[in-house]
Amino acid sequence: MSSAPLTLAEKVWNDHLVVKGENGSPDLLYIDLHLVHEVTSPQAFDGLRLAGRPVRRPDLTIATEDHNTPTWDIDKPIADITSRTQIEALRKNAAEFGIRIHSLGDVDQGIVHVVGPQLGLTMPGITVVCGDSHTSTHGAFGALAMGIGTSEVEHVLATQTLPLKAFKTMAINVEGTLRPGVTAKDIILAVIAKIGTGGGQGYVLEYRGSAIRALSMEARMTICNMSIEAGARAGMVAPDQITFDYLKGRPHAPEGADWDAAVEYWKTLPTDAGAKFDAEVFLDANTLDPFVTWGTNPGQGVSLLDVVPSPDDFSDPNDKAAAERALEYMDLTPGTKMKDIRVDTVFLGSCTNSRIEDLRAAASIIKGKTKADGVRMMVVPGSAKVRLQAESEGLDQVFKDFGAEWRFAGCSMCLGMNPDQLAPGERAASTSNRNFEGRQGKGSRTHLVSPLVAAATAIRGTLSSPADLEGAN
Amino acid sequence: MEKFETYTGVGVPLRRSNVDTDQIIPAVYLKRITKTGFEDALFAAWRNDPEFILNQDAYRNGSVLFAGPDFGTGSSREHAVWALRDYGFKAVFSSKFADIFRGNSGKQGLVTGIISDADIEKIWQALEANPGLEATVDLVAKTVAVADIRVEFEIDEYTRWRLLEGLDDIGLTLRDEQSITDFEAKREAWRPKTLPAKGA
Numbered sequence: 001m002s003s004a005p006l007t008l009a010e011k012v013w014n015d016h017l018v019v020k021g022e023n024g025s026p027d028l029l030y031i032d033l034h035l036v037h038e039v040t041s042p043q044a045f046d047g048l049r050l051a052g053r054p055v056r057r058p059d060l061t062i063a064t065e066d067h068n069t070p071t072w073d074i075d076k077p078i079a080d081i082t083s084r085t086q087i088e089a090l091r092k093n094a095a096e097f098g099i100r101i102h103s104l105g106d107v108d109q110g111i112v113h114v115v116g117p118q119l120g121l122t123m124p125g126i127t128v129v130c131g132d133s134h135t136s137t138h139g140a141f142g143a144l145a146m147g148i149g150t151s152e153v154e155h156v157l158a159t160q161t162l163p164l165k166a167f168k169t170m171a172i173n174v175e176g177t178l179r180p181g182v183t184a185k186d187i188i189l190a191v192i193a194k195i196g197t198g199g200g201q202g203y204v205l206e207y208r209g210s211a212i213r214a215l216s217m218e219a220r221m222t223i224c225n226m227s228i229e230a231g232a233r234a235g236m237v238a239p240d241q242i243t244f245d246y247l248k249g250r251p252h253a254p255e256g257a258d259w260d261a262a263v264e265y266w267k268t269l270p271t272d273a274g275a276k277f278d279a280e281v282f283l284d285a286n287t288l289d290p291f292v293t294w295g296t297n298p299g300q301g302v303s304l305l306d307v308v309p310s311p312d313d314f315s316d317p318n319d320k321a322a323a324e325r326a327l328e329y330m331d332l333t334p335g336t337k338m339k340d341i342r343v344d345t346v347f348l349g350s351c352t353n354s355r356i357e358d359l360r361a362a363a364s365i366i367k368g369k370t371k372a373d374g375v376r377m378m379v380v381p382g383s384a385k386v387r388l389q390a391e392s393e394g395l396d397q398v399f400k401d402f403g404a405e406w407r408f409a410g411c412s413m414c415l416g417m418n419p420d421q422l423a424p425g426e427r428a429a430s431t432s433n434r435n436f437e438g439r440q441g442k443g444s445r446t447h448l449v450s451p452l453v454a455a456a457t458a459i460r461g462t463l464s465s466p467a468d469l470e471g472a473n
Numbered sequence: 474m475e476k477f478e479t480y481t482g483v484g485v486p487l488r489r490s491n492v493d494t495d496q497i498i499p500a501v502y503l504k505r506i507t508k509t510g511f512e513d514a515l516f517a518a519w520r521n522d523p524e525f526i527l528n529q530d531a532y533r534n535g536s537v538l539f540a541g542p543d544f545g546t547g548s549s550r551e552h553a554v555w556a557l558r559d560y561g562f563k564a565v566f567s568s569k570f571a572d573i574f575r576g577n578s579g580k581q582g583l584v585t586g587i588i589s590d591a592d593i594e595k596i597w598q599a600l601e602a603n604p605g606l607e608a609t610v611d612l613v614a615k616t617v618a619v620a621d622i623r624v625e626f627e628i629d630e631y632t633r634w635r636l637l638e639g640l641d642d643i644g645l646t647l648r649d650e651q652s653i654t655d656f657e658a659k660r661e662a663w664r665p666k667t668l669p670a671k672g673a
């Protein structure tokens with residue numbers, strides 16, 4: 001082992017080196033866990049078939065159905081032909097290549113990034129890949145987790161390795177204590193607004209500082225999830241007691257002597273004192289407000305207490321043009337108070353914010369309150385397990401009493417590949433991660449928000465935080 | 474992936490510049506779940522036009538494409554290479570390619586050679602004067618020849634080597650299979666395994 005101080009990301013990288021690249025060629029890294037879903041895998045399996053190659057390690061691979069799956073009537077055949085074909089292909093491929101699959105209706109089905117951690121498969125110090133950009137979620141455990149493309153999926157299936165180019169490291173230091181009503185989602189939206197959607201390009205981010213250490217595992221997952229929205233390859237949080245406690249006892253967590261050996265190793269992973277990051281960013285948690293987006297990329301965000309910006313507020317001509325275009329698409333006028341923006345739909349779900357803590361947080365706000373007239377609220381748990389857990393706590397009843405739709409697990413309106421879409425021109429407060437044009441349906445308008453803001457917005461009908469509810473109904 | 478050394482096939486003069494990946498294969502074809510069978514999707518928007526070059530008898534079996542500058546720009550879809558390959562193309566020549574398209578081509582065994590606009594023009598004229606004329610691509614010598622025109626083309630050495638050896642990305646990695654096996658032998662017991670399945 002080298003004695004030079006290293007960052008968390010460098011340690012995990014080094015411990016997975018199969019072949020060191022020479023003369024500028026990439027390093028070959030071993031992959032500990034490969035998550036598969038129906039959209040990016042069919043051609044990878046087809047490629048294996050064409051070349052007559054097997055899956056090297058079915059025992060390090062797991063598949064779930066999530067992107068296309070309906071969240072109503074899950075026992076009926078899927079109407080959309082493309083969706084059905086992709087799901088049927090995944091089932092067939094899993095059977096043919098001996099891969100574990102959690103299909104619609106299975107108790108462990110759900111969004112791939114919710115299922116991995118829930119099963120205890122995601123652990124500190126491992127490498128995780130998936131043909132999905134939000135694989136960065138798993139970095140919350142101190143894993144090096146990256147989204148990959150379909151040919152890379154095929155490559156990992158065939159070899160359990162991936163050639164990867166070296167990365168740079170960026171420390172995101174978040175110090176202080178969050179005020180009530182301010183959450184992990186607000187931290188990450190503020191980070192992206194600060195460094196921009198390209199700010200993390202070529203970097204692996206490490207979220208550090210007292211505010212991050214104080215967060216639960218699920219909150220850390222929310223933050224790492226959106227690393228990709230800052231353009232980063234991956235995002236990580238060093239493992240600590242909170243990580244170990246979350247993992248212990250989960251179905252696939254190590255046991256007995258293996259657990260002890262693992263913890264001993266995991267404790268060596270945090271970035272060494274004196275290790276150098278290639279870039280550093282600082283954010284003050286003490287002064288952070290709830291953050292929401294006004295535009296059509298996740299970097300176009302402001303404090304909820306702020307107003308819709310004007311294109312003239314941007315000095316960079318590209319930013320200015322982007323703001324003009326976004327305001328037109330979003331149908332917003334500069335100077336409008338963010339809190340005056342009225343929404344049609346509130347979506348609580350996606351791999352960013354659909355875990356049990358997210359549902360609990362939202363339920364605690366709406367409990368006993370009345371939904372605003374004309375607002376539709378959709379609650380889509382991240383996995384079948386989360387749904388069952390919420391039901392055992394009576395949260396489903398809270399949502400139903402409030403007038404929200406209580407749905408089955410999947411990606412749902414995060415990307416609207418299934419029937420859960422916004423109509424053209426409809427506006428949503430959404431706990432998901434992408435507010436791109438048309439992301440939630442053709443012509444859809446998305447404001448990214450935290451679960452607390454989503455809940456308060458459903459009550460008031462305009463973008464709101466729980467602090468705005470004093471005296472409401 | 475097959476090794477590529479020399480190849481001879483019908484040359485196709487595609488007198489268009491800026492042929493982006495959306496023109497090579499429109500987005501609607503991306504819904505498919507296979508990695509082959511995209512021959513019908515190649516240049517789909519143009520295939521309805523009876524005048525389009527590939528609809529002319531002499532060029533129908535074309536397999537060496539000569540295109541204007543900026544070939545393969547736009548979205549990074551790998552399907553663009555699959556469509557060319559499935560139609561039967563073995564090589565594309567242009568004075569300028571989009572980087573991602575070129576990278577994708579090398580991985581799928583499609584040669585992308587750079588030759589000057591002036592040489593492209595000469596070859597276009599030769600092919601048009603004599604439709605159905607064959608082109609010979611020699612990757613060892615890095616030349617392409619049509620009738621009495623013979624020009625050198627540019628291709629980076631790494632890609633050329635891979636094409637000559639017939640190594641796709643996976644083939645390349647599997648040359649190190651022993652290192653992978655050795656790594657696996659040392660993998661700690663606590664690291665995750667999805668099988669046997671636990672859960673529920």
Ligand code: SF4
Nearest residue numbers: 134350351411414415
């Ligand atoms: S919930 Fe949204 S972001 Fe997450 S995996 Fe599904 S589609 Fe992707």
